[in-house]
Amino acid sequence: MPKIFRLRTWLLIVLPVLFFIPIYWTFVIAVGYHGAAYHLPPVWVPLFHWEPVLYVLTHTHWLRYVVNTVAITAATIILVLLTSALAGYALAEIPFKGHSLYFLLVIGVMMLPQQALLVPQYVVLFHLHMLNTYAAMVVPFAANSSSIFLFRQFFKKVPVSFHEIARIEGVSTLRYIFRVAVPLAKPAVATSILLTFIAAWNQFQWPLIMTNSPQIQPIELALSHYMQTYQANWRELASAALLALSPILIVFAFTQKHIVQAVAGGDLNAKD
Amino acid sequence: MAQARSLPQSPAHRSPALPVESWRTRIKTSVLGYGLILPSLLVFLTFFYGPAIFLGYIAFFHWNIFSANSKFVGFANFITLFHQPIFWQSLLNTAYYVVVLVPVTALLALALALLLREGLNRGRGAISRAFIFLPHVTPVVATSIIWVWIFNPQFGLANTVLHFVHLPSLNWLESVHWALPSVMIYTLWHSVGLYTVLFLAGLASIPRSVIEAATTDGAKGWRMFKRIFWPMLGPITFFVIVLASINTMQTFSQIYTLTGGPHGGAGGPAFSTTTDSLLIYQTAFLYLHFSLASAMSIILFLLILILTLVQKWVADRYVFYR
Numbered sequence: 001m002p003k004i005f006r007l008r009t010w011l012l013i014v015l016p017v018l019f020f021i022p023i024y025w026t027f028v029i030a031v032g033y034h035g036a037a038y039h040l041p042p043v044w045v046p047l048f049h050w051e052p053v054l055y056v057l058t059h060t061h062w063l064r065y066v067v068n069t070v071a072i073t074a075a076t077i078i079l080v081l082l083t084s085a086l087a088g089y090a091l092a093e094i095p096f097k098g099h100s101l102y103f104l105l106v107i108g109v110m111m112l113p114q115q116a117l118l119v120p121q122y123v124v125l126f127h128l129h130m131l132n133t134y135a136a137m138v139v140p141f142a143a144n145s146s147s148i149f150l151f152r153q154f155f156k157k158v159p160v161s162f163h164e165i166a167r168i169e170g171v172s173t174l175r176y177i178f179r180v181a182v183p184l185a186k187p188a189v190a191t192s193i194l195l196t197f198i199a200a201w202n203q204f205q206w207p208l209i210m211t212n213s214p215q216i217q218p219i220e221l222a223l224s225h226y227m228q229t230y231q232a233n234w235r236e237l238a239s240a241a242l243l244a245l246s247p248i249l250i251v252f253a254f255t256q257k258h259i260v261q262a263v264a265g266g267d268l269n270a271k272d
Numbered sequence: 273m274a275q276a277r278s279l280p281q282s283p284a285h286r287s288p289a290l291p292v293e294s295w296r297t298r299i300k301t302s303v304l305g306y307g308l309i310l311p312s313l314l315v316f317l318t319f320f321y322g323p324a325i326f327l328g329y330i331a332f333f334h335w336n337i338f339s340a341n342s343k344f345v346g347f348a349n350f351i352t353l354f355h356q357p358i359f360w361q362s363l364l365n366t367a368y369y370v371v372v373l374v375p376v377t378a379l380l381a382l383a384l385a386l387l388l389r390e391g392l393n394r395g396r397g398a399i400s401r402a403f404i405f406l407p408h409v410t411p412v413v414a415t416s417i418i419w420v421w422i423f424n425p426q427f428g429l430a431n432t433v434l435h436f437v438h439l440p441s442l443n444w445l446e447s448v449h450w451a452l453p454s455v456m457i458y459t460l461w462h463s464v465g466l467y468t469v470l471f472l473a474g475l476a477s478i479p480r481s482v483i484e485a486a487t488t489d490g491a492k493g494w495r496m497f498k499r500i501f502w503p504m505l506g507p508i509t510f511f512v513i514v515l516a517s518i519n520t521m522q523t524f525s526q527i528y529t530l531t532g533g534p535h536g537g538a539g540g541p542a543f544s545t546t547t548d549s550l551l552i553y554q555t556a557f558l559y560l561h562f563s564l565a566s567a568m569s570i571i572l573f574l575l576i577l578i579l580t581l582v583q584k585w586v587a588d589r590y591v592f593y594r
Contacts, residue, residue: 011387016403019461023410025429026418087312096305097298102313109320113576115522115549116569119556120323120330128318140319143312173304202411204525209557220413227417228532237417244414252409256402259409263466264473 026245030238052239061214062243065222072137072218073200079142080196081189087143088151088188089177093163109145118209125210136210137203137218147192154185191262194255201248219244327573331566349567359568361543362551365452366521369547373456374516381464381512385471386501401472405465412462416529419458420445423530445530448544455545458526463519467512474508475501506591514583521576524549548572 028046030053056062090096091103121140122131130136158181166176182189204220211217214225223244227237252259331349335342353359384404388397407415422429423444431441444454478501486500531545532538539546539554546554548568556565 008387008390012397012400015384015387016400019404019407019465021429022415022418022422022461023406025422026415029418029421083312083315086308090305090308094301094305094308096302096309098302099305102309105313105316105321109316112320112324113518113522113573115524115552116573116576117320117323117327118552119562119565119569120326121319122556123326123330123562124318124323140315143315148312173308198409202409204411204413205528205553208528209553220411223413223417224529224532227413227420227529234421238421241414241417244411248410249406252402252406256405257398260401260405260469263405263408264469 023245023249026238026241029234030242032235052235053242056236056239056243060226060240062219062222062240064215065217065219066243068134068216069201069218069220072134072203073197075134075138076141076200077193077196079138080144080147080192083143084147084151084188084192085177085182085185087148089155089173089181091148091152092155106145106148118205122209130210132211132213132216134216137207137216140206141196141200144192144196146195147188150188150191151185154188155181158184190258194251194259195262197251198248198259327566327569330563331570333563335563335566336560345563349563350571353564353567353571358543358546358551362546362548365543365545366547369452369456369523370517370520372453373459373520374513376456377460377464377467377516377520378509378512380460381467382471382505382509384464384468385475386497388468388472389475401469405469407462408465410462412525413529415462416458416526419461420530423454446541448542451531451541451545455523455527455530458530459520459523462526463516467516470508470512470515471505474505478504503592506587507593510583510587510591514580517579517583518576521572521579522549523547524553528553548575 028044031046031048031050033049087102087106091099091106125131125136125140130139162180163176166180171179202220203218204224207218207221208224211221214222217225223240226240230237332344332346333342334345334348388401388404390397421427425431425441425443425446428444430444434441442450445451482500482504486496491499527545527547527550528538531540539550549572552565552568552572555561555568
């Protein structure tokens with residue numbers, strides 16, 4: 001039987017298309033003509049009318065929200081890299097007292113159910129006077145278990161002699177970490193950046209609870225408010241959604257292999 | 273979560289880089305270590321372990337964030353909770369959501385992984401995999417917006433499809449019976465790629481020799497799956513089910529967004545989509561009953577713990593670990 005008629009071949013084409021339809025449809029409605037969302041049967045061809053997208057960017061506060069989100073995401077990434085490099089190095093190379101206890105603490109964070117902690121976390125932020133600040137959306141995520149582990153794994157692969165030489169040459173530990181060890185752990189840096197970017201950009205529930213002023217809210221939260229206020233305005237809604245989506249789509253398009261492998265935690269291609 | 277599993281289980285760190293000579297060096301080493309872990313330790317203690325301990329305190333007090341006079345009430349918060357019908361309703365909704373969604377997600381992910389495996393081995397399929405995985409990294413609110421529209425009874429794609437196959441149309445998010453299944457469909461779309469990729473990693477780790485031996489013995493199709501893939505995938509299946517259970521028990525954002533509507537009253541219609549995490553949110557941050565919400569949080573905490581332990585117990589009996 002020719003390959004083209006095989007069910008498997010067809011499924012491999014049809015299923016990805018099915019998964020992509022919702023995202024594609026957002027695009028169609030956003031750049032379509034005014035009533036595109038209400039058309040029956042549904043329209044499938046985008047018209048590339050960019051006015052709604054431009055309108056959302058210029059006439060509403062969306063630019064502000066985009067800037068907020070970019071700032072929050074960038075700050076989180078930088079802090080995560082710093083804390084993970086330091087803690088990862090400590091766990092990989094330094095036999096300090098309490099080493100294994102800290103190892104358990106880092107694992108333990110991943111076991112805590114996030115939904116059950118929101119109330120006390122809110123109280124802690126309240127007492128630290130952090131509610132409704134940018135810091136509230138950055139500092140709690142400035143350290144991340146999986147990044148720490150990732151850096152630890154890579155630092156363990158750096159030959160011991162490197163460190164010995166650096167020590168004899170009188171290079172300080174911090175300098176060694178950031179000048180020698182981190183550049184040797186580039187894959188860990190890339191993976192941490194990607195995963196932190198996705199997590200930070202997609203934040204919704206945390207800012208929903210921890211902030212209330214519109215000036216500092218990130219795009220996902222703004223989108224949710226916008227949705228509740230203007231539910232009938234489908235073209236603008238879809239355009240706004242597209243603005244929140246596109247950075248993720250663009251980054252994913254270029255790094256999908258890396259992201260998928262980072263999430264799966266290893267090579268996905270069978271060894272044959 | 274997904275990251276943790278993948279880390280090689282290396283035993284204690286290898287020979288220390290800093291030779292331990294005297295107590296002075298040892299103290300210096302420890303001080304250096306503490307200095308390096310301090311930033312992350314502070315974050316973990318302040319924002320995770322501190323709150324986790326504090327949770328136990330709030331739940332047993334009649335307590336208000338805005339006033340200083342809190343008083344110990346023992347289990348009163350829990351008793352109040354048990355008298356609220358909405359609390360039981362939320363548990364039922366959560367159970368329904370988890371019991372349906374977890375097996376469906378796991379089975380679909382397994383099927384997709386088996387389908388993609390063949391393609392990947394022949395060098396194709398990487399693109400298909402990317403498209404199936406993509407929804408998992410998309411922001412929930414942004415994609416929920418389009419799903420609200422897909423579920424629109426009048427103009428939505430969902431009813432167009434039903435109409436096309438000559439089935440009666442549904443009211444989806446506006447119907448008491450279909451609102452939670454609609455959320456399940458969204459969550460399935462959003463998360464199945466994650467578990468597919470985990471299964472793919474599991475499939476990739478099956479030694480080539482095993483598959484070749486089975487093929488030589490004439491195994492293919494269903495027999496191949498039953499005798500080779502299924503037992504070899506045991507550990508990853510267990511992991512997927514635990515992870516999916518933990519994640520679905522804590523679903524929040526899509527329920528909040530999909531069922532929110534123009535009035536913002538998420539959890540409807542008629543509380544049919546009020547799950548535990550949504551109720552915790554509403555109790556604490558809408559009605560400001562922090563103590564009640566904490567009691568609910570502790571129950572959620574325990575439920576997740578019990579479910580995971582039960583799954584572990586089952587896995588220890590039936591999963592084949594190489």
